[in-house]
Amino acid sequence: ETGVTQTPRHLVMGMTNKKSLKCEQHLGHNAMYWYKQSAKKPLELMFVYNFKEQTENNSVPSRFSPECPNSSHLFLHLHTLQPEDSALYLCASSQGDSSGANVLTFGAGSRLTVL
């Protein structure tokens, strides 16, 4: 384990369901991220939180709603998703933001399938 834990690892949901992805980091980092990884595409940054405050929202549709109650926990609430939202959702954390030499530590990801 890398110190970043994601649950669930796999999720299948219908387009009208509401579900949530959870991420927890045990590294004492102050920045947390959600990335989307689709087949044959680069990782896409979705949201960034720094000290619990959202610092980036990369034009993500409102059917994805992040929540960061503290520096160790990050959620991604999912509602009325589309089949094209099926992907691997990766959570990451870093000490400081992702620029400079601050290395991202990724979780194992949550594989989402939307039917």
Place this chain on the structure above:
Amino acid sequence: KNQVEQSPQSLIILEGKNCTLQCNYTVSPFSNLRWYKQDTGRGPVSLTIMTFSENTKSNGRYTATLDADTKQSSLHITASQLSDSASYICVVSGDRNSGNTPLVFGKGTRLSVIA
């Protein structure tokens, strides 16, 4: 437009052989370049991070090179092992102080090592 291009898209080699993966980027101003290894079903794990002044950096059987003038990097894997089978992702960090996107991801190279 800031881009990171990786080649080849996929590669199959015999166990024990060497291989080299390529990464070309257009991100400018440049801050650093990172190589990540992503095993199937796992999140990416950092292998190396190289700044502008570093030409070569090794991590065990992995050696990364950087030519900041030509904006090219390579990852050389020596005496490959079955456990090297993974996707290798090149990530370039722009200079945030210049208003640049902090991280630009390549699509990755899928390496398969066979016995």
